[in-house]
Amino acid sequence: MNAYLIFLTAFLIVSVTVDSKPHEADGSCRIVMCHMVYNPVCAQRKGSEEQRTFGNQCSLDRTNCFADPPFEFVKQGEC
Numbered sequence: 001m002n003a004y005l006i007f008l009t010a011f012l013i014v015s016v017t018v019d020s021k022p023h024e025a026d027g028s029c030r031i032v033m034c035h036m037v038y039n040p041v042c043a044q045r046k047g048s049e050e051q052r053t054f055g056n057q058c059s060l061d062r063t064n065c066f067a068d069p070p071f072e073f074v075k076q077g078e079c
Contacts, residue, residue: 029065034058042079043071051079 039056046069054060057073064070 042074
């Protein structure tokens with residue numbers, strides 16, 4: 001039973017982390033885990049002056065799955 005749970009847990013982790021693209025062709029998003037490599041990007045909320053630094057492009061993309069309005073990439077590096 002323990003071996004089965006370990007296998008199932010490992011399988012779920014791998015299937016979630018394999019895909020690094022949060023957007024599907026139809027525009028929907030999947031819940032993804034982003035890598036923890038700090039490669040900051042600056043983004044601005046569409047239609048606003050609010051700027052935010054994200055840890056990497058994946059973090060920006062994941063946030064945009066749920067952000068309304070979304071953030072738009074401004075530059076590589078911190079804001």
